[in-house]
Amino acid sequence: MLNLILFIVLVIVGVFSDIAIFIEKELFKAAIALALSFLSAAGFMFLLGLPLIALFQLLILVGGLSTYLIVTVASERKVLFRHTNAPMLLAVFLILGTIMVYAVSLGTINSASLSANVAQEIAVSISKEWAIMGAIVFMMFAVGIGSILLVKRSIKLVV
Amino acid sequence: MLPLFFFVAIGVVFVALGLAGAVASRHFIVVILAVEVIFAGSIIALSGYYAYSTGNSGDFFVTILSIWAVASAEAIAIIAFYICMKGRVPDFDLKKLTRLRD
Numbered sequence: 001m002l003n004l005i006l007f008i009v010l011v012i013v014g015v016f017s018d019i020a021i022f023i024e025k026e027l028f029k030a031a032i033a034l035a036l037s038f039l040s041a042a043g044f045m046f047l048l049g050l051p052l053i054a055l056f057q058l059l060i061l062v063g064g065l066s067t068y069l070i071v072t073v074a075s076e077r078k079v080l081f082r083h084t085n086a087p088m089l090l091a092v093f094l095i096l097g098t099i100m101v102y103a104v105s106l107g108t109i110n111s112a113s114l115s116a117n118v119a120q121e122i123a124v125s126i127s128k129e130w131a132i133m134g135a136i137v138f139m140m141f142a143v144g145i146g147s148i149l150l151v152k153r154s155i156k157l158v159v
Numbered sequence: 160m161l162p163l164f165f166f167v168a169i170g171v172v173f174v175a176l177g178l179a180g181a182v183a184s185r186h187f188i189v190v191i192l193a194v195e196v197i198f199a200g201s202i203i204a205l206s207g208y209y210a211y212s213t214g215n216s217g218d219f220f221v222t223i224l225s226i227w228a229v230a231s232a233e234a235i236a237i238i239a240f241y242i243c244m245k246g247r248v249p250d251f252d253l254k255k256l257t258r259l260r261d
Binding site: 007019 | 160161164165166167168169171172173174175176177178179180182183184185186188189192193195196199200202203206207209210223225227230231234235237238241242250252
């Protein structure tokens with residue numbers, strides 16, 4: 001019962017903070033709302049029985065990343081134009097949410113098959129693709145290092 | 160323990176909200192924040208599937224570390240872009256930023 005109450009509280013905090021990111025005029029408050037969203041995600045991990053992952057989520061995303069974002073946009077003034085189209089946000093959310101909920105609940109993964117077997121199959125499939133993913137990550141890293149070197153070289157040529 | 164569907168559903172809600180925000184917003188930084196929300200939703204769904212699985216696969220940790228790394232790299236990129244462009248553009252309206260190439 002306590003878990004259900006905590007889950008409902010986390011859902012309310014997470015969803016409202018997500019909405020606040022898009023309707024808030026001040027970027028500072030939007031960044032704080034993002035930190036609250038990450039906090040609720042850490043709470044969900046704690047509810048799932050993964051306290052170590054929740055702790056890392058708090059350290060990396062809430063403590064590190066959100067702090068950087070908040071400090072960066074702290075000096076920004078209010079956004080003067082209407083940056084988010086609220087009716088479009090609602091419409092796209094409803095369409096995408098319906099499609100994804102249908103895919104999760106009524107498609108290949110129905111409520112009866114949301115079991116350990118499905119999760120095990122997903123874990124195995126991730127394992128097969130991991131080599132390709134690792135190669136892509138390595139290539140992106142190499143491209144990043146190469147682009148930094150190219151930029152430094154071009155700066156030297158200009159100077 | 161709560162049913163797995165609860166966690167998958169909230170992950171879906173987060174991802175759908177993030178995608179909708181990325182589509183409906185015109186501000187550059189808000190779009191990036193929306194992508195961070197998508198990452199948060201995907202992490203919730205992934206953690207749910209892992210918590211309900213029976214295997215002890217290390218792929219979960221590798222995948223979640225990758226997601227965190229990409230999210231952090233994206234935040235660093237947005238901070239660098241913000242510091243670089245602050246003062247050069249009046250606001251971060253995507254419609255105006257597309258004219259920078261001219």
